[in-house]
Amino acid sequence: MSEVVPRGGHVGKSRRKELSEAALAMIAERFKVLAEPARLKILHTLGDSERGVSEIIRAVGGLQANVSKHLGVLLQAGLVSRRRQGPRVFYRIADTTIFDLCEVVCASLRNRLAEQIDEIHSPGGVRRPSSRSRSRRRATRVA
Amino acid sequence: MSEVVPRGGHVGKSRRKELSEAALAMIAERFKVLAEPARLKILHTLGDSERGVSEIIRAVGGLQANVSKHLGVLLQAGLVSRRRQGPRVFYRIADTTIFDLCEVVCASLRNRLAEQIDEIHSPGGVRRPSSRSRSRRRATRVA
DNA sequence: TGCTCATATTGCCAAAGACGAATTTATCTT
DNA sequence: AAGATAAATTCGTCTTTGGCAATATGAGCA
Numbered sequence: 518m519s520e521v522v523p524r525g526g527h528v529g530k531s532r533r534k535e536l537s538e539a540a541l542a543m544i545a546e547r548f549k550v551l552a553e554p555a556r557l558k559i560l561h562t563l564g565d566s567e568r569g570v571s572e573i574i575r576a577v578g579g580l581q582a583n584v585s586k587h588l589g590v591l592l593q594a595g596l597v598s599r600r601r602q603g604p605r606v607f608y609r610i611a612d613t614t615i616f617d618l619c620e621v622v623c624a625s626l627r628n629r630l631a632e633q634i635d636e637i638h639s640p641g642g643v644r645r646p647s648s649r650s651r652s653r654r655r656a657t658r659v660a
Numbered sequence: 661m662s663e664v665v666p667r668g669g670h671v672g673k674s675r676r677k678e679l680s681e682a683a684l685a686m687i688a689e690r691f692k693v694l695a696e697p698a699r700l701k702i703l704h705t706l707g708d709s710e711r712g713v714s715e716i717i718r719a720v721g722g723l724q725a726n727v728s729k730h731l732g733v734l735l736q737a738g739l740v741s742r743r744r745q746g747p748r749v750f751y752r753i754a755d756t757t758i759f760d761l762c763e764v765v766c767a768s769l770r771n772r773l774a775e776q777i778d779e780i781h782s783p784g785g786v787r788r789p790s791s792r793s794r795s796r797r798r799a800t801r802v803a
Numbered sequence: 804t805g806c807t808c809a810t811a812t813t814g815c816c817a818a819a820g821a822c823g824a825a826t827t828t829a830t831c832t833t
Numbered sequence: 834a835a836g837a838t839a840a841a842t843t844c845g846t847c848t849t850t851g852g853c854a855a856t857a858t859g860a861g862c863a
Contacts, residue, residue: 555821583821726852
C-alpha cells in the first residue's frame with residue numbers, strides 16, 4: 518500500500534555488508550536472546566551497576582529459578598558477566614551495545630506508532646507535499 | 661570471571677532511559693521478529709531494492725508457504741511494505757534501522773569472538789597492563 | 804466463464820522454550 | 834559435621850512457532 522520509505526533515525530551510511538549464512542544465524546541467535554521481556558528487564562535493571570541475584574529477583578519479579586535461568590542465558594551469550602563473593606553472585610553488563618540496540622528499536626517503534634496516528638488522521642494516505650509530518654518524525658518518549 | 665567491561669563500538673553517551681514494562685514488551689517483540697535466520701535472510705536479500713515474491717523465494721530457498729508466512733510477519737511488524745502489480749507482489753524494506761541493528765550486533769559478535777581467541781592464547785586471563793589487546797578491538801569482517 | 808499463474812492461508816506435527824515446583828550444589832557459620 | 838542461606842539445575846507441562854502439505858484467494862487471459 519504505502520510507497521514511502523521512512524528513513525527514521527538511520528545513522529550510518531547506506532553501505533550494506535554481505536552476510537554469510539553463518540553470520541545471519543549468529544545474529545539471529547543474539548536477537549533471540551534479547552527477544553524476551555524478562556531478560557530485557559534484567560538487563561535494564563542492571564544498568565551500569567553490579568547487582569546480586571536476589572536483588573535482581575526482587576527487581577524483576579518471578580521465581581528464582583526462572584531468573585537464574587535467564588541470567589544463565591545472558592551469561593552464555595556474553596551479555597553479562599559474573600562475580601562470586603562468598604555465597605552471593607553478582608552480575609553486571611558485559612556488552613553495552615545492547616542499550617544501543619534498544620535505543621534504535623525504540624526510535625523505530627516511535628516512528629511506526631506516529632505514522633499509525635497520522636494514518637488515522639488521514640485514512641487514505643493523503644499525498645500532501647507541503648506536510649512534512651511523514652519521514653522526519655518527532656522524538657517521542659516511549660516511557 | 662572477566663572483570664573488564666568491553667566498550668566495543670558503543671556510539672552514544674551512557675544516558676540510560678527508563679523503559680516501561682509495555683515498552684520492553686514491544687522491544688522484545690521486535691527482536692523476536694528478527695530472531696529468525698530466514699527472515700534476516702529475506703531482509704538482507706531485499707537490501708534497498710524492491711523484489712517480487714518468487715524472486716525472494718529463489719534467493720532464500722525453502723517452501724513458498726514458509727517464505728510467504730515470513731513475509732507476512734515482516735509486513736505486520738512494519739519492517740517491509742508491499743506493492744501489488746498485476747498478479748505479482750513486490751516487497752521492499754520499510755524500516756532501514758534493521759540494518760543498523762545487524763551492524764551493531766555484528767560488531768559485538770566480532771568483539772566477543774576476538775576476546776575468546778585472546779582467552780585461548782592466555783588461558784588464565786593474564787593481567788598485562790601494557791597489552792592493549794583487550795578493549796579496543798580490531799575490526800574483523802564477519803562475512 | 805473457465806483456466807492458469809502467483810501469492811496467501813489453513814491444518815497438522817514436531818521442536819524450542821518459558822514457567823512452576825522440587826531438588827541439588829556451593830558457601831559460610833556455628 | 835550439621836545447618837542455613839544463595840544460586841543453579843532438573844523435571845514436567847504448556848504455549849509458541851517453524852516447516853510441510855494441501856487448499857484457498859486473487860489477478861490476468863483465452
